[in-house]
Amino acid sequence: MHILRELWTKEIQEYVLNLRERFDDTFQIAREELQKAQAKQKHYYDRTVRRRKLCVGDKILILLPTESDKLLMQWKDLFDVLAIVGINDYHINVKRKQKTFNANLLKRYFTRDTAMTLWKTTTRVAAVMTVAVKSYPSLLAGLARRQ
Template identity: 45%
Template sequence: MNTIESESVAEQLLKLFSRLGFPNEILTDQGTQFTAQVMKEVSRLLSMKQITATPCNPKCNGLVERFNATLKAMLKKMCAERPRDWDRYIEPLLFAYREAPQGSTRFSPFDLLYGRTVMGPMQILRELWTDEINENETQHTYQYVIDLKGRLQETCKLAKSELEKSQTKYKHYYDKRAKPRTLSVSGEVLLLLPTDKNKLLMHRKGPFTVVRKLNDLD
């Protein structure tokens, strides 16, 4: 995709949905390409609920931000080793990421999507070294679909259980440095926002008046 205009983003999303299915809801940031009328119309036609993240709050979409950070580190390493043709290794890098187990769920993205361990370079190398060849028994199509559905359901249950354990552990670590703060309506606050010239640089702006309290944390 050469541009990030609303039309291009909508077309790429449709290509993705045509392979994986249409979601009930989609979470995006508040970029203009996602909040434009084109995306609203696409969401309406697909009966898809569009949810936007809180501005300047990457924790709202933490899984994507974590993936972006990991991918940037991988690309940085590849650019240092292959400065002339690093772009040719983007797809292999993505395959490596999708094949590796995720720290919170203990399953790889391939496992959660397809319900099986994908054949990757390490799996091929293992079979060459050990002469192990998994000969799957012949199954009827109907029985295969039933078994696959059962494996996916069981995998999702285990992933959800592991994710809850990880969330509890991460919350424990976060609470060690967290300080209780209470904001009241009509009070004044300072906001940590990107600078006008560089979004990577942050500084506090304000004071701004609190007009509404949504809950204890927002």
């Protein structure tokens, strides 16, 4: 019996050690695959993301749940940016309380005057560029050679 116990003990110990090694190898492979997947997802997200830059005093809309359905979100009210907390976080005065919101929940509000001014400026710049390209084709060729 004594010899039999020694054999079983050795086999159990070896089995446990081998099992631990296999678990360690499996966990290492899983960690590597997780890092690869995270890098791939970050790459795809970063291709399309646009950073929102707001300044103190900007008028904004906040994406908040509706009163009737907490899963339904709407752009609500008109608020002012009080302070910039971090890269994407802003302090907003909501119902006399200062709350912090991420830029993903905020949207800049443009009045009609501001929107028209931006549109006119953009239109003028586009028109000037069109005239310059048509009037000075050699300038366009020189720019193309630089690249």
